[in-house]
Amino acid sequence: MLRTDEILSTIEMLHAEHLDVRAVTLALNVDDCAAPSVDHLCRKLQSKITSRASRLVEVCDRVGAKYGIPVTNKRLAITPISTLLAGHGHGAAVQVACTLDAAANQCGVDFVGGFTALVHKGITPADAVVMHSLPEVLSQTEKVCASINVASRKAGINMDAVGQMGEVIVRIARATAARRGFGCAKLVVFANIPEDNPFMAGAYMGAGEPEATVNIGVSGPGVVGSALKRRLAIDEKLTLGDLAEEIKITSFRVTRAGELIGREVAAEMGVAFGIVDLSLAPTPDVGDSVGEIIKTLGISRVGAPGSTAAIAMLNDAVKKGGLFASSSVGGLSGAFIPVSEDAALAEAVGAGHLVLEKLEAMTTVCSVGLDMIAIPGDTPAETIAAIIADEMAIGVTNDKTTAVRIIPVPGAKAGEWVDFGGLFGSTPVAEVRNAGASGRFVRFGGRIPAPLQSLSN
């Protein structure tokens, strides 16, 4: 029998602190949709996705209602589109992307990830088609999300790909200039891309995965922030160790609730359950913010000295609680710091407390990288490539996933606020210092060799 205090404590977490399941992502292998004719390929793709995923939203809503925990985002992820596009050209890539968009709309999901190429060691013709179709793909579709893996611990950093992605990002921004460069918000450049990540825009299904699987992302930072504030209201004489313990316990609880939902959704969909991603994913809602947690931990201006230590502690405690709660932890599993999607981070950028370099430092100890950062539209492509290279170096050297989702806002200068709408939030344009000073480095191209850590056998 349950105890009354247990029931009341869960009710508080669910209804006062708005615990939710942030993302349920159905991952599908679509490699069998390959066909010499692009029309036939698209028909197979549309048929496979809609037949396997049409019930996802209804099942998520029903299971969520049963437990009283809403599933906020329902998404699809597919195997890398570069495999399907082998032997096809630019026009086929755009047609396939439009098909994915239509299939996602038909299923009622909010995004479909997997317009992906893995180019950490080299670029195939199909990979090149994927990369260079992105300006059209991301400007002509709403729900298609793209990811390009340009670096890995084993391969090092493919600087040719990094250089090209700098240019591609500038072209995407121009192609979506009317929406302040929004197309770039649907593209992530990765080092060590995880094969089972449920979060967008970087979700795709890796080669080692089953035919279909359900991966879930647990609740956002609001629950952790509320737990810390509640604990501090009871006892002000807590140490950071006590606060880490509170985060750990909260993470345990949200992970257990998330796995419960994920497993039931998987069972109802008749597919394997994949992983629980422990990431704290903020939203623009006030309080649902990793920046707020940093403030609660005693850093009054996010970005001030201590911010990196605070987020390191948060990230670690979340993992420890989640790991004990579930034996199926995977994906990114860290605290995200997407600037426009986190009101406290955006505010700190606007006030000049949080700068690009400090964000980069913070990503050495948390997930997932320089995320949802608006930069001036006139930032040179080579500087964007160099920003990517720095972040990739952190991932490759420290054997972790890192990523860049950066938006050069056409016509915008540092300090100007831009609004991307909905969950993408709004942010001031961040200053890029030393723009234009990295061109020669990027133009060398080639591959930065894998670090010593890659030789672990």
Next chain:
Amino acid sequence: MNRYKHAYVLNVMSDDHPGIVAAVTGAVESLGGNIDACSQTVLRGYFTLIMIVSVPEQMDAGQLVERVRCSGASGSEFQVLARRWFPPEETVHGPVDRFVITAFGRDQPGIVRRFSQYLAGKDINIVDLYGDRSGDEFVLIGQLEVPTCWDIRMLQADLEQMGAELGFTVKLQHENVFVATNQLRLMALPSGKR
């Protein structure tokens, strides 16, 4: 199962103070009885105890009542009820699933009645009930056995509507979410396809 052939259901109520269980069990032991099951609750200073007591030789339930009633310390006489215990009749129930209802709102007479009448009308069994008035607010928590034939979303809609009429926030949730977030025991999680 009970230790001896002749079993009784014993119910004791008293103001709460140390020594009640010691006194009651002493009385039972003095009759040669054995305690086969027991459960107690204390609510706002009042104590209640239910026990299944078995004895080797049949006796009058009144004898048990009298022995227990007089076992209390002077000035705090127990109110005692006892009756013969018989195994519950085997009734055929359909499959049920465990849910928890919670209701929060401004207190008024009839809250528990309204919700419990609705649940009774759906053959939903209340296996544990808690209610408490604090300030002007009332919280009601019931652990329920809900026949699996019902569409949970329809029950939720009915209860939420009833709650809205009474100014109450009402939730009906599967018990596993409370187990998952509070207890370390393993749940019967669906495994999905392997």
